[in-house]
Amino acid sequence: MESRRYALRTIAVAALGGIAGCQGLAGQGSTNDEVDIRAGPRGHLEYDPEELTVSVGDTVVWGFPSENHNVCCVPADSDLADLPAGTEPFASYGDGEPLETVESGETYEHTFDVPGTYVYVCTPHEGAGMTGTVEVRDPAE
Structure with a gap:
């Protein structure tokens, strides 16, 4: 009987720990639910997604989980x-400060008013290929 209680207690503690761990990790690697693109997710030198298509007038929000x-x-x-x-x-940086970075957990946003292809980079990591593309389409076309 004692071993059954021990087993049930162990399962309960593990389940609660798993739930707490999931809640604690939910925010890790993301800044909030409103970001369109993550810069450096999971510590990787990439944007996620690398390519995004939006319409003229849309605002894109970059989140910085790292x-x-x-x-x-x-x-x-x-x-x-x-x-x-x-x-x-x-x-996302001031004039003449291309190596200035954004704090982890912060966001940067830009509104796209002209259709076309925009290629952007992370200047500290462009040599590692950290680039992304936003394709802006005119819904009238």
């Missing part, structure tokens, strides 16, 4: 960054 990443769509700061002609470059 440290030392940014968003750069400024051709003057990266040879890999590219955007449609006539559009304004954007970045």
